[in-house]
Amino acid sequence: MKKFLFYILLGLAAFAFLYPFIWMVSASLSEERSITDVSLWPVALTFDHYIKLFENIPIAGSFVNSVFVATIVTFGVLVFSSMAGYALARHRFKGRNLLFYFLLFTMTLPFQLTLIPNYILMVQFGWTNSFAALIFPGLLNAFAILLFRQHFLSIPQDLIDAARIDGCNEWRILFQILWPVSVPTLITVGIITFMTTWNDVLWPIIVIREEHLMTMPQLVTLFAVGGRSMGQIGMKLASATLLALPIIIAYLIFQKHFIQSMAASGQKE
């Protein structure tokens, strides 16, 4: 009986979380007049909002931009942060600990604090209005370095020594020996980075002006709040649904790792 009540409670909680998403999808497929209904199913099923959305803004192009930027940034973070994490975990050099503590310190700084200096840098480099501004600042990530460092510390030194005697250089040790035994960490860092990059709106709004270079969240945000949706809630909801879709699909594929990575990011705080 106790268990039954527990499941009822859990079910209600899950429903409370899921309802807004289900409503969003169902409303985006309903006629504009019926959107105020709180129905879980589409009222007078229509794809009009989606069709209009594709007619009004280059959403497909922005999707490709987002995939491109998030993929490059994720790959970059995996490569560069694992390199830094490996050096901090397994190489002895002067100032190693100082560097590590400095790195930890940067994690305490809010993004807003570095926003302006970063923007000025982008202007100086001439990277505004280009993918470079979206990609380069994200290629190294203190949290990812920390995760890799901690993981590499847990790998026995003997494994690295054996690889060295077998003839591996540092590149091979990292990418051919350590990467294959670090798949859960790679997936965790990959998911967190991809999601963070995918969902980022503020930075793209600051550095990108031209529509054909915009990422999907940026375009959808500007579309939803910028008046081009002509006040139609259905189109706004359709754009929000399309924005959430890739993350939902990724969740279904990497469900197990997603939960682990969320737990890991929880430890961060």
Add this chain to the structure above:
Amino acid sequence: MAEVFLKNFFKRYGEVVAVSDVSLHIHDKEFVVLVGPSGCGKSTTLRMIAGLEDITSGELYIGEKQVNEVAPKDRDIAMVFQNYALYPHMTVFQNMGFGLRLKKVPKKEIKERVEAAAEIVGLTPYLKRKPGTLSGGQRQRVALGRAIVRNPKVFLFDEPLSNLDAKLRVQMRMEISKLQRTLGVTTIYVTHDQTEAMSMADRIAVMKDGVLQQFDTPMHMYDHPANLFVAGFIGSPAMNMLPGKLDELKIFKDASGLFTLDLNGYLPSSIDAGEYVLGIRPENIRGDNRLNNPFYVPIQILADVVEPMGSDSYLYFKIGDISMTARLRPETAPQEQTAATLYIDRSKIHFFYAETGLNIKN
């Protein structure tokens, strides 16, 4: 195959001296064991030979060539680690052939060499398996196979049996010794287990606090330990040590004054009166003296604990505050908590200077 020559090895980490002035001349095909307690510098010495640690100062020769600045992969060595250090994502075959693949050895030759090594270590049926599916003993065989495949000049072993259970350890110990003799490869083996050292080595190097204490054959070291540390470290149960004084008549009296031993004729005549430590191995204390051996001196003791080991019994008792162990034939062991007479074999005693800990025969 090759000689290995360590000349005045030093390793410093800042102010800490991990290895201090160690010199070893290891002959071709010799099996040398570096032994000592944790932190004595034995693994650091091995890692310096492997090239995994820089040599702060000193020279290292493998064969004719000085290899201080040579990368580990080019030193022509193979190393077996305590926790096997196998690549978990590779099969046994790939693990064993990985080093050869990096050396760009032709695939056909890699296959032949891996299969030959697998045959030697009895792993032929497991070549397609991943290390995770193998037992501890099998994994250590893979590590051995990986070392054999390289056909090195020198084998380096860093406590390879520590993770195995006692029975498997004895079996692997025997197999490694046999393998080394069959292949005739110069071998340097690190362990903290003196039994392993005694049973496997051609020569043993005992280390303490980064300093080489003695480098000798197992039996010579057992019979002629250079100092108190070696005397206490080599041999199980450990040698009994009784601090005391020797007078001009060569009568030794322990610190408690309860135990005296006439050593006239058993010590060099040149030895002066003074403070010394008397060492007696447990097997040189007997439970009886049926043959009236003139070397045997009776002592009265109170038997504290008796541990029957089957082939012999360990008797624990005290002389003053010093705990002593005797290794007796089971039929001569007294009952616990009873008074008994034991016999010390004077011809087998060891004598050390109390101040320096050195053997008087040095």
